[in-house]
Amino acid sequence: SAIELADVVKEYHSHGEVVQAVKGVTLGIGEGEFFSLLGPSGCGKTTTMRMIAGFEAPTKGVVKLYGQDVTDVPPNKRDVNMVFQSYALFPHMSVWDNVAFGLKQRKVAQAEIRRRVGEMLEIIGLTGREKRMPRALSGGQQQRVALARALVNQPRALLLDEPLGALDLKLRQAMQIELKRIQREVGITFVYVTHDQSEALTMSDRIAVMNDGVVEQLAGPREIYERPATAFVAGFIGTSNLLAGAATGGEMKVGGGRVLVPGHDGDVTVTVRPEKITIGTDEPAQGLSAVKGTVSEVVYLGTYNSYAVSLADGAEITVFQQNAHDATATAERGDSVWLSWQAQHSYV
Ligand code: ADP
Ligand code: MG
Numbered sequence: 001s002a003i004e005l006a007d008v009v010k011e012y013h014s015h016g017e018v019v020q021a022v023k024g025v026t027l028g029i030g031e032g033e034f035f036s037l038l039g040p041s042g043c044g045k046t047t048t049m050r051m052i053a054g055f056e057a058p059t060k061g062v063v064k065l066y067g068q069d070v071t072d073v074p075p076n077k078r079d080v081n082m083v084f085q086s087y088a089l090f091p092h093m094s095v096w097d098n099v100a101f102g103l104k105q106r107k108v109a110q111a112e113i114r115r116r117v118g119e120m121l122e123i124i125g126l127t128g129r130e131k132r133m134p135r136a137l138s139g140g141q142q143q144r145v146a147l148a149r150a151l152v153n154q155p156r157a158l159l160l161d162e163p164l165g166a167l168d169l170k171l172r173q174a175m176q177i178e179l180k181r182i183q184r185e186v187g188i189t190f191v192y193v194t195h196d197q198s199e200a201l202t203m204s205d206r207i208a209v210m211n212d213g214v215v216e217q218l219a220g221p222r223e224i225y226e227r228p229a230t231a232f233v234a235g236f237i238g239t240s241n242l243l244a245g246a247a248t249g250g251e252m253k254v255g256g257g258r259v260l261v262p263g264h265d266g267d268v269t270v271t272v273r274p275e276k277i278t279i280g281t282d283e284p285a286q287g288l289s290a291v292k293g294t295v296s297e298v299v300y301l302g303t304y305n306s307y308a309v310s311l312a313d314g315a316e317i318t319v320f321q322q323n324a325h326d327a328t329a330t331a332e333r334g335d336s337v338w339l340s341w342q343a344q345h346s347y348v
Pocket of ligand 1: 040
């Protein structure tokens with residue numbers, strides 16, 4: 001692995017109280033991987049990053065970079081670079097000088113600086129704008145300069161802590177694709193911190209979903225979306241329906257119907273994604289999970305409709321249905337409906 005954390009704990013002492021920000025995180029990040037730490041505000045993402053960078057020492061546990069224990073190695077001796085959310089550029093320096101700054105500091109030869117800065121500006125798509133001052137750039141361009149400034153030092157890993165947080169939605173989405181492209185092009189390890197699940201799903205090879213100082217699931221985007229390991233992950237990533245109850249013979253009785261949970265018995269929690277559910281008025285065939293309810297809300301969302309359906313036992317289920325070219329809503333508020341889905345689409 002490029003980066004390894006082994007049972008890392010971080011406690012802060014503030015006002016006579018002990019805050020456990022990170023409660024035993026173990027993970028390995030591969031060389032060249034786009035790896036995200038995803039979780040709500042305060043779950044310990046920044047603290048974890050700062051321990052990788054060396055700005056914080058773990059209370060317990062080991063940090064390794066490229067196989068070497070760096071737990072006690074200072075940040076400037078670690079082969080990683082960090083980009084922060086507040087990516088303040090030097091305001092009195094041109095784009096070129098901002099990017100070249102670190103190399104000049106390290107007394108890299110002039111010709112080498114010219115080559116590397118030129119190459120970097122090309123990668124970030126700012127060739128021709130090297131004389132511009134930061135204030136004459138858009139937010140997205142400034143962010144790309146900040147990225148170039150970190151990448152030009154050729155770190156083996158780049159740590160990015162919510163780097164797109166200050167940008168508006170459209171620009172953020174464009175930059176997500178841009179960041180992924182740049183990472184592929186330079187081929188170095190990116191560790192990316194975000195609280196935005198769609199951002200993590202878009203860019204990452206793998207994601208560690210954090211909650212309250214622990215990693216609840218570590219897997220690829222698809223696995224995390226389709227097979228959430230915990231109720232927290234299911235709720236945090238996308239929209240999900242949770243149904244809880246007692247199963248007997250691989251079946252759980254819910255809302256005047258059944259949820260199929262083959263191979264399970266006893267108390268279970270089942271998740272099913274809104275887009276996996278079919279809504280209709282006819283009783284579904286045997287062999288499907290099927291529950292009965294009343295439509296309490298229909299929301300038109302352009303490419304799809306979102307239905308809220310209340311079951312007899314009070315549970316509420318969200319259903320997404322694509323709008324076909326000739327679509328009219330298949331159900332309306334107040335309608336009695338059946339919801340059905342294949343057993344393979346409920347994850348226990
Ligand atoms: P995130 O980046 O996921 O929002 P942080 O790593 O910044 O979370 O913080 C995790 C927890 O640790 C929070 O409860 C936060 O208040 C606490 N914390 C972070 N830094 C400090 C600090 N320097 N002193 C005391 N508590 C801190
Ligand atoms: Mg943070």
